[in-house]
Amino acid sequence: MTHHDNFMYLTFALTLLLLSTAIAQQFFDDSIQRFVQSTTVVTLLLAVWGVKSEHVLLTKAAIFPSAIILTSMIGNYTNAFGIEFTHLILMLFFFIFTAFQxxxxxxxxxxxxxxxxxxxxxxxxxxxxxxxxxxxxxxxxFGNAFSGLGESQAWYILFPDFIYFSFVTLTTLGFGDISPTLPLTRFLVYFQAISGQFYLAIIIASLVGARMSSMTQEGDQHNR
Incomplete structure (x- = not known):
């Protein structure tokens, strides 16, 4: 995997992660969800290895997957709230780091x-x-930040529902089956919806337009 094709592998890994989460939630019991969430680490590792960067931070970022694996294993055996909360925060920071790279x-x-x-x-x-x-x-x-969820407060059961809700919000579909109940979570929801629209309008459109322009210029040069 090189910086010329790394995103093909990352696209596959992220799609597989989302699909496996849905399949596990549909056909298996809750204990399987914890195993499926552990595959997130593989996705993160693919991102670290694949994204081109010469900064030392990229090498040091390997600490994050190790810490994620460790906290996941400890949380699996102890069910300690603090450990699982730490596990999620580590995942969050590493996803942010990956997105930045x-x-x-x-x-x-x-x-x-x-x-x-x-x-x-x-x-x-x-x-x-x-x-x-x-x-x-x-x-x-908070315990009551959203309505429309089940009774379970286990993170690996909540996370698949929030993946669904997140992408519904990001694309501004807004089905309404899950909804925020607190001012802070309402802010997160509408800010995500705004970010999703600006992302599609600015970044994707710009990249596709630049790519089409580049192809046209290459074609003109070839014809000459």
Whole structure:
């Protein structure tokens, strides 16, 4: 995997993560969800290895997956709230770090190609996952941050529902089956909706337009 095709692998990994979460929730019991969420670490590792960066922070970022695995294992055996909360915060920071590294490669390096278009899709998926983690943390901390959820307060049961809610909000579908009940979570929801619209209107449109312009220029040069 190189910086010329890394986003193809990351797109596949993120899609597989979302699909496996849905399948586990549909067909298996709750204990399987914890195992499925652990595959997030694999996705994060793919992002670390794949995104081009010469900064030492990228090497040090390998600490995050190790810490995520450790807190996941401890939380699995102890069910300690503090450990699981720490686990989610580590996941959140690493997703943010991954999104930042992805943004740098997509926007600020080299010409626009197919890999960067895929990178912009990866960034969109990462935004959805980042907000899903924020919603999960809010629900765990406040206990009544959202309505329309089940009785369970286990993070690995809440997280799939918030993945669904996050992408429904990001795309401004707004089905209304889950809704925020606190001022802070309402802010998170409408700010995500605004961010999703600006992302599609500015970044994706700009990248696709630049790619089409580049292809047209290459075609004109070839014809000459």
């Amino acid at each position: 992805t943004l740098k490669q997509v926007i600020f390096s080299g010409k626009i190609d197919g890999n960067k278009i895929l990178g912009s899709i990866c960034l969109y998926l990462l935004l959805g996952l980042i907000w899903a983690l924020l919603y999960t943390l809010a629900q765990l901390y």
